[in-house]
Amino acid sequence: MKKVNYRNLFSCFSFLLLALLLTFSATTFAQGDPVAGEKLFKSNCAACHKLDKKAVGPALRGVSEKYDTEWLHEWIRDSQALIKSGDAKAKQIFEDYNKSVMTSFPQLSNEDIDNILAYTSQPKPKPKKTEATSTTATTNNDSGVTNTIILVALTMVFLLLVVLLYLVNKTLRNIAAANGVDYEGKDKGTSLCKAFVKNQFLLLVSAIVLLLVSAYLMFAYFMQVGVDQGYQPVQPIHYSHKIHAGDNKIDCNYCHSSARRSKTSGVPSLNVCMNCHKNISEVAEDTGNEQYSKEFYDAEIAKLYDAVGWDAENMQYTGETKPVKWIRIHNLPDFVYFDHSQHVTVAGIECQKCHGPVEEMEILEQFAPLTMGWCINCHKETNIKLKDNKYYEKIHKELSKKYGVEKLTAAEMGGLECGKCHY
Amino acid sequence: MASNKKYWKSVEELKKDSSIVKTLQQKEFVEEIPVDEFLGNKKTLETSSTTRRDFLKYVGFTTAAASLAACEGPVMKTIPYVVAPDEIIPGEANYYASTMADGFDFANILVKTREGRPIKIERNTLSKNNGKANARVYASVLSLYDINRLSGPVANGEETTWEDFDSKIKQQLQALSDKNIVLLTQTFASPTTEKLIKEFTEKYPNIKHVVYDTVSCSDALDAYQNKFGIRALPNYDFSKAEVIVSVGADLLGDWQGGGHDVSYAKGRVPKNGKMSHHVQFEANMTLSGANADVRVPATPSQQMKILNALTGGSTSGLPSNIAEVVAKAKSKLQKAGSKGVIITGLPDINAQMKALQYNSASIVLDTNKPRLVRKGSNAQVNQTVKDVISGNVNGLITVGVDPVYSLPNAEAFAEAYQKLDFTLAFSMKMDATASLAKYVAATPHYLESWGDTQLVKGEFSLTQPTINPLFNTRQFQDSLLKWLESDLKYYDYIKENWSSNILNGISWNQALHDGVIESSVAIETEMVPAEGEATLESTTAHGAFAFNSAEGGYELTLYTKTSLGDGQQANNPWLQEMPDPITRTSWDNYLTMSAADAEELGVKNWHTSNGALNGSYVNITMGDVVLENVPVIIQPGQAKGSVGLALGYGKIAAIQEEMQTGVNAYPLYQNFSTLQNVQIKKASGEHHFASVQMQNTMVGRSHDIIKETTLEIFNTKDVHHWNPVPEVAKGMEEVSIRSEDADLWTSFDDTVGHHFNLSIDLNACTGCGACVIACHAENNVPVVGKTEVRKFRDMHWLRIDRYYSSAKTFEQEIKDLKELPAFETYEKVEIAYQENPEVAFQPVMCQHCNHAPCETVCPVAATSHGRQGQNHMAYNRCVGTRYCANNCPYKVRRFNWFLYSENDEFDFNMNNDLGRMVLNPDVVVRSRGVMEKCSMCIQMTQKTILDAKREGRAVKDDEFKTACSAACDKGAMVFGDVNNHNSEVAKLKQDKRMYYMLEEVGTKPNVFYHVKVKNKEEV
16 A cells, blocks of 8 residues: 555656646747647648657757757748748758658648647656556566465465364374274265165266266367367467557458458458558657567567568668468368358448457457358358349349348358358 | 260179179288287187276376377477568468469469468469469479478588589680580570570570470471471360361370360360360370270271371271271361361371471361471480480580489480580479589479460569569579679560560560460460471381381380379379379379280289289380380270380489389380380289279179260250159159159258359360369369379379270160170170270269268268258367268268378378478368368358458359369359359259269268260261
8 A cells, every 4th residue: 555655756746847848848849739730730630740759750849959949840831832932951851761742731821830849848757657567567566476475375284274183183093992982983984885876877877977078078078179269379460450450450351451342351461550650660759568568569569570581770671571470360171161251241341349349358269169060050140131132133132031030140141051161 | 866875984894703893892801811810729718918997097097198198289380581571471362373383384373372471372363364273283283392302502412602613604605615515405495595595595506406305296296397387386276176086195194295175075065065086096005095986996007098098098007896986087188177186195207297287277277376386306305315325515505304213224424414514404393414513503383483484475474473482492594694794684575575576565564463465466486497398108217117016016005194294203202192094093103905915925914802903013125225024904895906004204303212213114205106016024023003093993883883875865865864863662653863852851941151162074074183183173082092092092182083884875775785685794794895895984972961971970070951042061179980981872071091191101192291282271171080171162261251241242153162073174064053043053053964873872972073075976
C-alpha cells in the first residue's frame, strides 16, 4: 500500500511539473493552439514527418526555432515556389532530402500553420512509463516469489502432518501394545479385500467399469491427437494481431488479401507490411503495456526491417532480404481441400467465426479445433447466402422445391459429400 | 449385327485352350497368392525362431510405437514472399501462352503455373495451325524438372562461369577464324533465330549453318521445294478429304512433323451420313492403320509399287489381294475428285514428288500455308558428317541435337569429333555429344526461355519463360548475342524484330498474351539446295527399294513411338511408362514381327504364369552394323517379310538407370532412310516386357464393350439394329435395361444442380494417348516402373484399351460364323484375320456409375456417390481392402501397393525435390495402401463452380472440363453438365450413337460412348 501511495504522489507531482512546463513553452516559442495543431499535424504532415525522427522529411520538433515563422509559412504553402525564388535555405533542404518534393498546402491559413508549429514546439514528453514498468516488474516478481514460498510452505506443512500422523499412530499402537489391547485393524482390512475378491459379481462389475473408463479415456486421448486447438507457437517476429486488427482496426483482408480470391488466406508478403511500416518505425508511446514494453515492440519492428532489408536510417532498401519463416498455426492435412474464398467471398462468413477474436489476441492461437466434425456441424447449421448470387438461382429453385424450404443449408447443397473436400 | 463380332486383345486369346485366358476370365490373378508356401511348410514354421506370441508382441509394440509417433504434429513453416509479384495470388493458377519447339515437337500451348512453377501444359485454343499438342508436349513439363540437367557451363570438363566461358569461346572463334566451323542445329522454325544466326554467320563467315533433323523429312522437303519453291512440308486439311489413301504414311503419328490427327478426326465423325474413307497400305501396324477403314499390310517394296500404281502406273508385280484394293482405291479417288488425297511416308524424293503432284489438284492441300517445322537436308548433314570424319571441318557447334547418339555412323563420328580443334555443344544435359565436347553451354528448358516460331507460313507464335531459370543456364540465342558483342538480351532482340517485321500493327502485349498471331508478312527463310528429281523406277539409293527377296532378308521400317518420339525426352518417366497404343507395352522398344515370320525364325512370345509377357531376342545385322539382343513382339497385322523398330531408345548418357531402356536403333538409320534391308537371327535368352496387354480380360463380353458398325448400316438401318439397348427378363417379359422396372435400386435424383457426364466418341478417338499424360499431370498419378507394370500394378487412371477384331465387314463375319462347322468357328475366323486385324481404341476410366458396385462393398464407406454424378473416393478413409476393385466391372480402380513418393525403390520424379515441383497442389499425393481412381477431375469441376459463385453468375455452357477432355483436341472426349440442356454433352447424350459400356450390368454409368462407325463403302 505504501508503494502505491508514493507512486500516486510522484505522478501527481510530475503531472503538475509537466503542465507547468507546457504552459511555459507554449508562451515562449510560438503563438497558437497546440491541440488544434496536433489534429492538423496528424491529418496533413504525419504521412511524411515525425516529431523526433527523420522520416521522408526531417523531424519537426522545434522547427520554429530553426527557421523564422514567415519563412515557414511560405515554405509550407508552396515549397517549390520558394526554391525557385532562389532561397538558399530552401535549396539546401531540397538538396539534403534527395530532391523529394514536399506537398504544397495552400489551404492552410497562417493561423493553422501557427497551430501546427505550436504543436511541434512542445517539448518531448518525458518517458513516464519507465517508473511504472519497473514497479510493476517488482510487484510481479514479488507475487512470483510469494507463490513459490506459499507452495513450499504448504508442502512442508503437509509433510509435517504426514510425519505427525505416523508418529501419533505409532505411539498409539505402542500404547495399545503396552496396555495389552488387541489390535484388529489390520484383520478388518484384509477381510474387506478378501470379501471383494470373493464377490465375483462385484469384481466383474468393477472390471467392466474399469475397462469402460479406460476405453473412454483412451478414446478421448486418441481423438485429440492431431487436434491443435489453442496451438500458440512462438513466432520469429512477435506480431500482435491485437495492435493491428484490434487497436488500429486494420481490416483482415488488407493483409490477407488472397482470402477473398484464393484457397489460401495468404500470409502477407513483407512489402505489404512496409506499406505502413515505412513510416512507422516505432510504436506509439502508450502502446507498450505491462507485458511488452515499447522497446520490445520497437525491436520487433526492427526485425521486420532486417528481414525486408530496409535501412531505417537512410530510408531505403538495401536489397538484402531474409524471408521470415513463420510457424504455421492452422494446418489442415493434405487430403482436405479448404478454400478461403468460398467461405469469405461467397458465403460472407466473418473471419472470426473460425479464427476467433483475433483482434484481441496478442499472440495468435488456433481457435477452432479444425476437426471434420466441427466443419460438418457448421455446414449443417449455416444457411447459404443466396441473395444477389445468380449462380444459386436455378439450383435454389430446384432444391427448395425438393426440400420444401426457402432457406438452404450448406449440407442441403451437398456440403456433406466426401468428395467436396477430399480429393 | 454389331454384337456378334469377336474382339481379342492378345495373341494368347486366340489359342483354343489357353489356360491363362481361362483363369484370367475367372480370377484377377493367374497364380494363387502363395500363402501355402510359407504356412504349409511345417519345417520352416517349426524352425522359425519367432513364436506366435513373439509375433503378437512385435505387432503390439510396433502399433503402439507408430501411434505414439503420430501424436506429435510436425512444426510447419510458412515463408511468404518478401516482395510478392503482382500477378501471383497464392493458391491461384496463372496461365501463360507459349510455344514448344524442340526440333521434333512443335505446339502452341498454355502453361499452367502455380506460385511460379509450371505444373501442366494445356493446349492453346486460339491456335489455328497444325501445331497441336500431343502426349510428348503434355509431358514436357516434367522434363523441366529433370535432375540430370546441367547446372552451368562446362569448359574442358570443369564447371565455370559464363564470363570465363564467353572469353574462352571468343578466343577460340578468333583463333579459328580461317578454319571451317559448322553450326549444326535442330529446326528452330524461328524467324528471329534465323535472323540472328544469319548475323552471326556474317560476322564469322567461316561458320556454316546446317540444320539436322534427328528424324529426317528431307525427301518431302526436297520435293516440296522443287515443286513450290519453298523448303517446307505440305499442309493437309484432312477434314476436307473424302478419300484418304496413305501409302506407308503414319498420318496420325509423327509423319512429316505430326499434328494431322485433328483435321483427320474431324472428317471421321459421320455427319449427315457422310464421313471420310481412309485406305492405308503399311508394313508396321500404326495408329493410322488402326484407324483406317481399309488396311492392307504391304512391305515397303510393295508400297513403292502401290504408289506407282495409284498415280497412274500398273498394278503388275503386286499380289492379287493388294492389287484389288489398289484398284478400288483408285476408283474411289477418281470419284472423290479434288477431295481425294494420296499421301506417302516413303523416304524418297520421287515418291514424295508423285504424291505431291497428285495432291496439288486437291483442295485438301493448302499450298498457301506450308508447314515450316522441318528444314534439315540429308545431303548437307551427310556432307558435314563426312567433313568431320575426314577432317575438313575444324570445329563443330551443336545446338539441340545429339549427333553422337543419333547418327547412324556414330562411332566413327565420335572418334573424329573428339579430335576436332573446337567442339561446343549447347545442351540441357550431359548427353552423348556434350560429354565429348570441349565446351558445353548449359541451355535452359523451353519453359525458361524466350523464343518465337512460325510453324505455318503466316502464323507466328511466341515462347515466353514461365519460371526463373532453375540452373545457371543461358539460351543459345543469348549466347550468340553475347558473342556478337551486342548488349541486347534475346527478349529485346525478338521484340525489336517483331515490332519492325512481324507484328504488323498488332500490339506486342496482345501477341504475347495470345501466344499466336496471324500476319501476312513474308519472312525469308533460309534455303538449301534441294536434291534433284529422278524417275521413280530408277531409284537405287535407298536400301529397301533395292530389296531383293533372294537374300532372305527382312524389310525394316524404322518408326518413332507415340510416347518417346526421337528420344529427346527419354528421361521422362511419364512417357516411358505410357503404354504404346498398339502393342500396349511400356518401358521398351522392340522389333515387331508378323506371326508367320516369327514361326519361321523360331521366335516366340509367351505369357508367364501371372500373365506377364516374355519374348525371344534376335540379332539384327545390316552390313557392318549388328544390333544384338533386340526383343521381339509378334504384332498382328505386320506385313509378312517386314519388321519394325522404334527409334529414340537405348540412350545412356545423362539418363537415370531406370530410364535406360530399349536398344538404340539409330545405327540402322543409314542415309537417314526409315526403310532398311536387314538380316535377322534368333538369339538366346528371353526378354521381360512390361505389357499391359493381357490385363483386364473382358470375359468374352466384348460386344457390349465396343460397339461398331459400318456407315452403310448406320445410314440405312434402324438404330435398334446397330445400337440395341440390352434387355433383361422381368417375370415373363423382356424389358429394356434403361426402364425403371429393370432397376433394383432407388435412383438418385440427378435432376437437381449439375450432373456431370463424359462423352467419348470412338470415331474421333485415334488412340494417341494425350489424355493419359494430361491425366497424369493433373492428378499426380505416380510412376511405378517396369517391374511393377509387369505385375499389372500400373497406376494410370485413364487407359486406352486396344481391341483387335477379325472381320473385314460385319456381313462377312456373320456369314463366316454361320457357314463354318460349329467347333472350328473361333479358330478359323480368328486366325485367318490375325494377319490383318481390325483395331478399335477405347479410353476407359472410372465410369462413375450411378449404381456403383464399388460403393456397396466398401466396408468403411470410403467411396460414395455425389449428387453431381461423381463417384467420390476419400483416400484418408480407405483401409485398403480392395473389395471395390474386385467388384468393379470396368477394372478401373488402382491400388497403391507401395509408397511411390519419396521412396528410393521408385526413383522417378516423385523421389526428388526437383521432380516433385510438378505436382498439382490441389490434388493429394496418395500414400501406400489406399485405392485410387479417376475422380472426374473433381478439383476442376469444383473450381469452375466456385469461380461462378464468386463472380455471382451461372456456370457458362461448356465451361466444365476435365484434364482428359481439355487435352483432347480431336473432340473425342466431351465433358459437361447434362442438366444444362445447352451444353454440348447434353446434346451428345441424345445422339443415336450413344451407348453405355456393359450396360446390361445395370451400373448406369456417367460416362458414355459413341458407336464406332467405319466407312466400308464399296464402290
